[in-house]
Every structure is written in structure tokens, then in C-alpha cells.
Amino acid sequence: MPYREKTAWLSLLAMAVTFGPYFTMTAARSLPNEPMPNLRQLGLFAVTAIVQLLILGAGHLFLRHGAVQEARMPLDERDQAIMRRSVSSAYYVLIAGMILVGCIMPFTSSGWKIINAAVFMIIAAEVVHYGVVVFSYRRQA
């Protein structure tokens, strides 16, 4: 498996084990109308982000240790084509999400609902980004 596919799997895994529980807990707990900043929600978000960073840091170190030469190689033309394809796919998800969050939600929601929706759309765009990378390497395209 190419090094860059492994790093894409790692990013997907890190998002699944951190933001998966984050959004599950947030959705399960109906958000009280606490005044901003809601420190409990802010703390949950901070812990989630820090755990994700730790998983990514440790994972990258582990993967790099196993493939030092491949990790140092610059992107070749196929890697760049895969990167372009994945970024352009994620862009459409992100722009649709930002229209929803920035232009529509302010009329119906406020506070952490908007923040969480924005974070969710960013994570969704990242999932599409890394998903397209994995899919492209899997089918050798």
C-alpha cells in the first residue's frame, strides 16, 4: 500500500475515532440554550481536537518510521493528479456546507448549533478529500 494511501487512511481513522464520538455526544445531548461561550461544549471540542492531533502525530511518526524513503519522495504526477481530484471534490462539499452554515442557518439557529454545523461540514469535506484519495489509490487511477 502506498505511503500516501496509508496517511489518508490514518486521517480518516483519526476523524472517525474523534469527531465520530464528538458529534454523537453532541447530537444525543440536546443543546441547552446556555450563554456563549458554553465552556462544557468548548472543552469537549478542545479535547476532541487535541486527541485527533495526537493520533495524527503518533500515526505519522509510525508510518514514516516504516517507509522513510517513500515518505521523503516528492509527489509524482499521479499523486498530484489524485491530490487535485480529491481537493476539487472536497471543495464542492465545503462550499455547499459554508453556504448552508453562513447564509441559511443564521436565520434559524444560533450559537453552538452553527459552530457544530460548520465543524461538521469541514469534517465532511475532509472525509470526501481523504476518501477520494483512498478510492483513487485503491483502483490505481
Add this chain to the structure above:
Amino acid sequence: MSQAELGQRIGVTRQTIAAIEAGKYSPSLEAAFRIAHVFDVPLDKVFQWDVKSSD
């Protein structure tokens, strides 16, 4: 010559050579010329374009 060795000589990864061989990835013109140069043959000896399959 192994895929890894060919990849190293033209500046791409082994996986890219495998994808080109499998017909899953079309290389750039530059990479195609580099491959032909490595084997010291004309470009059309290495790459052919099948009109029927591309229609």
C-alpha cells in the same frame, strides 16, 4: 527491469508504473517519452492508442 527500478529512473513511484501497466493511469507525455528513452525505443513501441476502446 523491475517496476521500482523503472519508476526510479523516470521519477515516479512503483505504484504509478503498475497503474500505467494496468492501463488505469495515462502518463503525461513527458513521462511517456522518459519510459521510451529508458528502453531506447520509439514512443509508439511502448504506447499505443486503441481508437475502438476510446470511442
